[in-house]
Amino acid sequence: MKILTRYIYKELISSFFVGMLVFTFILFMNSIFQLIDLLVTKKVSLVIISELTLYIILTLFTFTVPISIFFAVIFTYSKLSESNEITALRSAGIPVVHYIWQPLLASILLTVILCWINLYSIPKTQGQFMKIYNAIIQKQPLSRFEEKTFVELGDYKIYVDRVNNKTNDLSGINIYKLGAENKLIIAKKGKATFDTSKGLVFTLNDGIIETASSIEPDRLTRFSFVDYKITIPVNDEKQIKQARTIREFTGNELLTEIEKYKKQNLSFSHIKIEYILRWVISFSAFCLVLVGLPMGIMTRQTGRSLGMGLSIVIIGIYYFLLMLGITLAEKQVFSADYILWLSNVVMLAGGLMLNYRVIKT
16 A cells, blocks of 8 residues: 555656646746746846746746645546556456545645635735835826725725736725725726826725724715715825735734724725635635546546646636626625635535446446
């Protein structure tokens, strides 16, 4: 059994690193043009570009690790099946459990590691990336607005879900004003301009304004608007604190923010979604391996090409369900506490059924 375990782990580890190289390269392509722009347009040194590249690759681990272990399991067991080694093991009377526990144990260990990475390590890495990036971009107020980013201007805290840097169009805008009177302005879309004499001017469309006194937080005033304009004074660009994306918050910091917003009677759904998603992605490693095991065992075709093909299909289904859950949570159709786990639950249920079928045959 020790020889079998060593053999399985050898195949898993080699396939895992192949998957890491391939999938990291694919996902990294989304950022390469941004880095080229920094190198060519803004004349950033190769040393800084290399440092940014490293941080980007590290932040991709949250996605590449679950995908790669899934690919490794499918490739390893489809190879064993194709070479009739699974048949030989069954003929020798060796129970299925004796040669499937290895990847399950590996996935559990990776899940624990991913929980730490997603909740604590990657936020700090993302923070280092943004620190360098913000130091080299133009120090203009409008350039500070990135997607899913908190920006503080005096008593105002601004969060934007989507940004069009070419037109300055914004969507999913949340403007918080904290003080004696807490105010929340939510707008579906809007535009931001900078007036040197006035400051940052937001022209907002289709939204609501909620006002609550810090003394009597239960008394909430709310009204909707079609068009609304608000000016936030910016006398000095140094007044703008370094933009901090929601991904830079550690797990504990996200929980602190949620409690803070609860006390101030402000919306915190986007923070809650981010927090739960980190747990969902972490547990995806175990759920995907549970599906990959029986799929690899039941196939008898060429391992590597089929393994890659099946990985792409199943990963596509997984992330479709994940995005569906995020959309439903953002629109508050279902509670984020439950709907965000949709993709994991589907994979878990499918994996259990397929493994039951493999064990019984």
